Amino acid sequence: MMNQKIPLIGIHHVAIICSNYELSKQFYTEILGFEVIREVYRKERDSYKLDLSFQGVYFIELFSFPETPARISRPEACGLRHIAFEVSNLDDTVHILQQKGLICEDIRIDEFTGKRFTFTSDPDLLPIEFYER
Known part of the structure; x- marks a missing residue:
């Protein structure tokens, strides 16, 4: 059991x-x-x-x-880290997010999968990842 x-x-x-x-x-x-x-x-x-x-x-x-008390999210605090959304085209996604007034981190490459990703934040600075399929 x-x-x-x-x-x-x-x-x-x-x-x-x-x-x-x-x-x-x-x-x-x-x-x-x-x-x-x-x-x-x-x-x-x-x-x-x-x-x-x-x-x-x-x-x-x-x-x-x-x-609501503030919760430390960065740098790498213990606990739930972020939400990640899968997208088909990261460049298009970043462009749309920027047009809507959001700031995106530089696009990075996942060292294990070779896939591209970036982060932005929601209004409470919760990190939100966009990961290219």
């Missing part, structure tokens, strides 16, 4: 707590193109919960809370 593997079938969602709900909602829907599944205001917690999907697949839970 100790060697039995958990029967995972996939990743269900990523939960993100934001400091400015409207700004983050705009970022994930208008800039990254996620679709709203449902938006709920939870009065007892003074909190919004926004469920987002990508290509019909439930992907992100975006939360707001009245007072």
Whole structure:
């Protein structure tokens, strides 16, 4: 029984707590193109919960809370590091992100796969990676 593997079938969602709900909602829907599944205001917690999907697949839970402590993300703090999205053309992606006012790091090459990638950040400076297929 100790060697039995958990029967995972996939990743269900990523939960993100934001400091400015409207700004983050705009970022994930208008800039990254996620679709709203449902938006709920939870009065007892003074909190919004926004469920987002990508290509019909439930992907992100975006939360707001009245007072959220800052979390160190860089340099390489312990914990969840970043979200990575796969793209077919990194140059086009960087161009679109820059047109939308985002700053992208220089494109790098993954030393193990030879694939190109770059990072930008969401409104709370959560690192977001774009990895070329």
